[in-house]
Amino acid sequence: MNEISASPLSDGRAPIVTRERVAVALMFLMNGFLVGAWAPKIPEFASRLSLSESALGLMILTFGLGSITLMPVAGMQIARFGSTWVTRVAAVMALPTLLLLSLVNSVWTAAIAIFLFGGLIGAMDVAMNANAVATEKHMRRSIMSSCHAFWSLGGLIGAATGGLLIAWVGVLGHAAFATVFAAAAVVIGWPLLLTDKPHPEEAKQKVRLPMTPLPWLLGLMALFSMVPEGAVLDWGALYLRNELGASVQLSGFAYAAFSLTMAVMRFAGDIVRDRLGAVRTLRICTATAILGLFIAGFAPNATVVIIGFAIAGIGISNMVPIAFSAAGNLPGMAQGIGLSVVTTMGYSGILVAPSAIGFIAERVGLAVVFASLPLLLIVVLLLSGLARHADGNGAGGH
Known part of the structure; x- marks a missing residue:
């Protein structure tokens, strides 16, 4: 070593x-x-x-x-x-x-x-x-x-x-x-x-899939945390352009605002997590993401949507890293086992969500989609106690 x-x-x-x-x-x-x-x-x-x-x-x-x-x-x-x-x-x-x-x-x-x-x-x-x-x-x-x-x-x-x-x-x-x-x-x-x-x-x-429910529940957390990321990436600009009449230039700020706040907060995330512990950090992040997506879904104009996406980026930034840390620290399980389940489930959210969202949006509109995404994050909030495994590195408060 x-x-x-x-x-x-x-x-x-x-x-x-x-x-x-x-x-x-x-x-x-x-x-x-x-x-x-x-x-x-x-x-x-x-x-x-x-x-x-x-x-x-x-x-x-x-x-x-x-x-x-x-x-x-x-x-x-x-x-x-x-x-x-x-x-x-x-x-x-x-x-x-x-x-x-x-x-x-x-x-x-x-x-x-x-x-x-x-x-x-x-x-x-x-x-x-x-x-x-x-x-x-x-x-x-x-x-x-x-x-x-x-x-x-x-x-x-x-x-x-x-x-x-x-x-x-x-x-x-x-x-x-x-x-x-x-x-x-x-x-x-x-x-x-x-x-x-x-x-x-x-x-x-x-060769066998893990029988314990923990990695699957963490995978669900990662999946539901990454679906909103995929939604903003693939549908944010179209939402601004088609449903709120924004210009092409302004529509480009949808994912830019989200990704900027997400990148900045990821650099700060470890300090926050060491101070507050993984569970409390995840709960604050999830609540922030829920607020941002609600603002975006019910926004009266494009500017408010961009503000909502920026707030959602602050929240979503550290949800997946915490889920991955927890997956690699599951008791009695090799890192590769937990992580392969959680990463595969998580990334399938970005891969599968865009087409599913497109199918739903054709029927109800993108505003309803973005206003409904917080329902997934409420599930993450309910499972947030599992983030305690992320503190298995000896860091952070409990």
Whole structure:
């Protein structure tokens, strides 16, 4: 196991910044960056393959299917080899996927490439979350929210630079730049990652789904926390444009306001959680998210909706990181088992929710959808006591 970069504090906790924390944050940044870099490539990808909107929708669904397929596989390998090696292997395997997506020229090769891209991004996601849990335990302080903040920051950098690079050096040149940037993060983080112990005796449990209800309830919490995120991402701008008559420019602020407050609060989340404990932090976050979504759903104009989304972003920011921390700290269960269940259920919310919301919105309108989303968060509030497992790293009040 790597040594922490400075001597422990008087209360037994590690300093706020250690080698291991920097390393796992770099892995989150790299993963988010690859996802963000993919977003501006989608229009060219669709035109190169002559994809209709529905065919492109199926391709994006294939990305999700790849994630859902390989996430449980990553959980098995974490039990067998430890999160460190699975994070490293998945990261290295994910590096060439953007180049692959830039080179494919048939629907079938594109489907295979996007399945691998989604699968390896998802597998790395499970592994790096497991490594973040191990690092939390080692440091005896919360770091999960800031790790997710670095993922958001990576996504922002990838998306913001993608369009400019594509215009400047072309699709393949952009993919090469993005691959080199991502590879640099992996090279720097590789030797600094905390080395956790594998649990080969628990790998056999992976073949069977866990029988205890705890990981499934935490998965439900993650799912219901991520459905509103997917709703704002995919339907926020359309809600402003179609139902409140906002301009294209103003509509763009729907997700921007949400993602900005979410990223900022994720950087602050660990400090709050260490002070208040995971349960109280989750309850405050969930109540804030409920308020924001109610404001957005009942808003008389676009400006009020944007304010509502910004408040919802503050709340939702730290709900998923707490659920993931709890999943990795379940008593008598290897990190990979709990995390593979919770991450797969959670991310399926972002993958499945958009189409379901579209079906409902056609009948009742998006205002009703956003006003109804707090019902899911009330379930999270009722289950919030399970967040006590997130304090298993020795951090936070109870």
